[in-house]
Amino acid sequence: MGFDPTLNGMSAITLKVNGRSHKLDLDPSTPLLYALSDDLALNGPKFGCGLGQCGACTVIVKGQAIRSCITPVRSVAGADITTLEGIGTADKPHPLQRAFIEEQAAQCGFCVNGVILTAKAFLDKNPKATEPEIEQALSGVLCRCFASVRMLRAIQKAGQEMAR
Ligand code: FES
Ligand code: FES
Numbered sequence: 001m002g003f004d005p006t007l008n009g010m011s012a013i014t015l016k017v018n019g020r021s022h023k024l025d026l027d028p029s030t031p032l033l034y035a036l037s038d039d040l041a042l043n044g045p046k047f048g049c050g051l052g053q054c055g056a057c058t059v060i061v062k063g064q065a066i067r068s069c070i071t072p073v074r075s076v077a078g079a080d081i082t083t084l085e086g087i088g089t090a091d092k093p094h095p096l097q098r099a100f101i102e103e104q105a106a107q108c109g110f111c112v113n114g115v116i117l118t119a120k121a122f123l124d125k126n127p128k129a130t131e132p133e134i135e136q137a138l139s140g141v142l143c144r145c146f147a148s149v150r151m152l153r154a155i156q157k158a159g160q161e162m163a164r
Contacts, residue, residue, distance in 0.1 A: 013077045018086030028074035033057045035073050044084030044113050055114030055141035059083050065121040084113045099158035107145035114141040119155045127163040
């Protein structure tokens, strides 16, 4: 079981992140984002609004893009969690990461975690998605640099590769 209640308000919680299990002592209501950044030193997911509105903190849980700033760790204990670090490496980037580099799609880069992981979760389920469908799927991830046109181009390019 991923969640063991104890008497002091803290619990032994198992988070399975990028294929590795971590047993952490946490208040079960701790936002997943804090556990990922503070306890596991992962800096792919970013703190933006903290209110579930911008998408900067996105991670993938059971194939769904979710907002880790408003997700208590108790709700994802034992589930497969994927962060940006888990989809590719510098040597072997995911097609989306490669397309973002090739298209120089990012401006400041702050939103890129949310854009790439939201796109990945969507394209994994909808490999033949059209441009308007991709645009719609990404509409909830905010980019303050107005770089969406380049990012959509990169996502479409990666989508073609992912669908092969
Ligand atoms: S930081 Fe989580 S949605 Fe904005
Ligand atoms: S590239 Fe700066 S927020 Fe999107």
